[in-house]
Amino acid sequence: MKALFDEISTTCSKLVTRTYSTSFSLGIRLLDKRLQTPIYNIYAFVRFADEIVDSFHGYPKAALLKDFRSQTYAALEMGVSLNPVLNSFQHTVRKYGIDQVLIDTFLDSMEMDLNQQTYSRRLYEQYILGSAEVVGLMCLRVFCENDNELYERLKIPAMKLGAAFQKVNFLRDIKADSLDLGRMYFPGLQINSFDQKHKRLIEEEIEADFEQALAGIRGLPKTARKGVYLAYTYYWVLFNKIRRLEPAHVMSARVRVSDRYKFGLLLRALILPQVKLL
16 A cells, blocks of 8 residues: 555655654654654655765765656656655655755755855855755755745844754864865865854854744744744754853864754743743
């Protein structure tokens, strides 16, 4: 039965999300139940593509990503895929009217990671758009549940939230990205010149993204607001931990928020009335 395969597919996407990201998994748990599965499906799709370019060392990354793109398009065209993650993703794309341009833009940014080592401001913004901002828009399609007017109103804040998350990741992973993967995402920055001045300029940019994003979270339907706010809170806490550190410390160790603290944020979100959260 196709329904059984679809159930297996969504279970796979849920497993991928929970295995790779504690923080996003906790946020998804606070979404209305009917929104959880489609967000798992989007995350798993994004995660698989990202793993190809970030983790599959010693394998033909370019060929694997090209094949993944081809399989994605085939799944969207046929309405089914033997890849469980793509099967669940195409179902979400169809149900919520996710524009293929968003998918193309995301995969284009993943392709940039195959070769791009340093970024100009233009390329940096292009990469952020594809790797993070369009993912925010995919999720927004789900949260708005085909309310196009609401979607259009919240597009910019959703993009800013995705950008803030990605830039915090860049700052947190600056050592691994530069030394292990040979990438420097922040434009005009050399790893040996990362000082307090550069760090502060990056932080000001991230803080502005967070500010715009929060206004959008307030406008989300109640079915999505708490879950998105929890993810926002986690990244805000992580950002502030990084902000308090000297550049040398950021370069020497990966900053993280403990799972215990993340669960504390979850409990706080569950206990406090919605009005106090936002």
